[in-house]
Amino acid sequence: MIGDLYERKHFNNSESALWLLESFVDGYGAMSDDMAFRTAIHAGVQLICCYTRRAPTDPLPGTPEQVADAMKLGVDIIVKAWKKDKAWLETSILSCMFKRP
Numbered sequence: 001m002i003g004d005l006y007e008r009k010h011f012n013n014s015e016s017a018l019w020l021l022e023s024f025v026d027g028y029g030a031m032s033d034d035m036a037f038r039t040a041i042h043a044g045v046q047l048i049c050c051y052t053r054r055a056p057t058d059p060l061p062g063t064p065e066q067v068a069d070a071m072k073l074g075v076d077i078i079v080k081a082w083k084k085d086k087a088w089l090e091t092s093i094l095s096c097m098f099k100r101p
Contacts, residue, residue, distance in 0.1 A: 003046020
């Protein structure tokens, strides 16, 4: 869900998708760092797979540059979450998962 909401922002410039993403994360309640890192990895996979979640003859979800940027961001998120780089993730589009009391 988190990756899908961010795709709405990335490809359609939907600011409301970010509000929904933050609200969705708030709905998790207290989330351990471990859970946040695992969730970030799943969101990164979602962004990488944006290209393949369509029929081969369907149009791209955005421009080729947007697709490449989404895939790069997905890889960055996965690597940073795998390495437990909380400082980087706190400045990312997933910051709402890591800036918790």
